[in-house]
Amino acid sequence: MMIEKESVVLRSQPATNSQAIDSIDINSNVNVLSERNGWLRVRYKGTSEGWIPKWLLDNDNLVTDQNLAAHLLVASSIYSEQTTDSQQLADIDAGTYLIVNFERNGWVQVVYENQYGYIPTSSVELIHQDAIPESVPDPESTEESLPDEMTQEELEEAERLVIVRQENQAFLSAPDLYSDIIYTPSINQRFELIDVTTGSDETEFYLVEDETGIRGYIESRIAALGNDSLNHVGTTNPGSLADATIMIDAGHGGEDSGAISLDNITYEKDVTLRTAEILQEKLEAAGATVLQTRSTDEFVDLDERTILSNEANVDAFLSLHYDSSPVPDWHGTTTYYFHEDDFDLADNINQQLAQFELPNNNVVFGNYHVLRENNRPSVLLELGYMSNSTDIDYIRSQEYHDHITELIVAGLENYYNH
Ligand SMILES: [Zn+2]
Structure with a gap:
């Protein structure tokens, strides 16, 4: 065929x-x-x-087998196993939308009230998660999800929940990126956290167990824990950029030089500070209040940076970085976000960065300390590769800094205006 x-x-x-x-x-x-x-x-x-x-x-509306959601065509039970002989965990009304972890052999695995369960695929229409209609918030259910309303048991459960947040990553047999792959988890697949461990090359891994009892390793870089976003503020609604307080975080500084150009002349800590200064001028010209995590060549630890953001209750936290890779061809800009609520901020800025002369590597989930521990809307921008011969020429030019900061301001304007 x-x-x-x-x-x-x-x-x-x-x-x-x-x-x-x-x-x-x-x-x-x-x-x-x-x-x-x-x-x-x-x-x-x-x-x-x-x-x-x-x-x-057969489905013209679906383009991939990932990021699926189930729209119930008929009322159905959620079963504990992939068989109608298993325990019925709940009864779900027709018309309900549920996030699907995976579809296997005619069954979808869904999460319902912190439990895994299965529904026959024949009872649902599979759609992309982006196609779930936005619902009117149900006051009762939002109250229940507030962190201070969570029971101790729910909090402990959230602490032990590992959620995969990047596509096409490996569930590994050992804490080593070159070990055997058990399988490729789907995005948003959930595992139980057993332990945190560091591999031979300093990579951090979560030892986890899937719902069938298989144990393996997942890089912590690609996953979030169930309690990571409990204190995070999604939107602050200042109304416009002119009424917003923006914290700029120039990456690295002092003894931490960050990436260094191949000819050893340009240090990431100096370029991020230069970008930060120009961005501050442009944001202030647009009427915003601007704070910096550092304004000199000093070392500021990652925790201090997030504490500054959380204590100042900023409307947005922008961490500026320049990338580096042993692969000389890797180049372009990338926007990282951690909390799901921050995707929109990341996307608005990235749409502007994508119009820049350098190629763009999209919005990507990244488990970075300054994002994860940040309770305020936050993104991390990698504004080109220090290790790429084309990018470094841009990075060293004044026009580059002028243009890229203009784009970041335009992205924030769009974010606050819609
Ligand atoms: Zn950096």
Whole structure:
């Protein structure tokens, strides 16, 4: 059969959280070997064999098998296992939307009231999570979710919940990036935290257990804990940029030089301070109140930076950085956010950065201390690679600093005006 969809992922099992084997080019042919529970077992390019979801091919509104949500077409029970003989955890009304962790063999795994459960895929319409209509907040349920209303038991449960926040990352058999991959978790998949450990190259890992009892490792960089955003303020609504207080955080400083250019001339700590000064001028010209975490070449520890932001109750915290990579070709700008509520701020700024001369690497989840521990809306901007020969020429020019700061201001204007 012909695959008339872009980049359909061929998987090792009939499950959206199983390992990706290959990506199928649009308008290429596959041989269907069998069909089971909404999945097709196919052979691609004569060699690779695996599973593709038939429900994805048949659904014009879906472009990927990731970030799924279930819209209940009929009232259904949530079952404790992938069988209708298992315990019924709850009854859900038709029309309800639930976030899907994964779809496997004709069942979707969903989270309902802090429990995992399963619903037959045949009872739901699968949609992208972005397509869930925004609902009118139910006053009762928002009250329940307030941190001070959480019971001790719920807080302890949140502390032990690991949520995967990046796509196509590995669930590993050992705390080592080169160890065997158990499978590729879906975005927002939840695990139970067993332990935190550091691998041989200083990478931090969470030892976690999935809902079937499989234990393995996940890099902490790509995940959030269930209690990480409890004290975070989503929006502050100053009304306009002119009424907002913005904290600029020039990355690194003092003994911490940050990235250094390949010719050892340019230090990240100096460039971030230069960008911060120009950005302050432009934001003040737009009427905003501006605070800096540092205004000289001094060392400020990461905790101090977030404490400054939290104590000043700022409307936005912008951490400025310049990237570096051992891969010389990596270049361009990237916007990081940690708290889900901060995606909108990140996206507004990044839409502007994407118009810049340098390529843009999109908005990406990043578990950075200054974002995670920040209770205020916060983003971290990587404004080009010190290790790339094209980027470094830009980074050293005055026009670059003038232009990039203009774009950041425009992004904030858009964020506060919509
Ligand atoms: Zn940096």
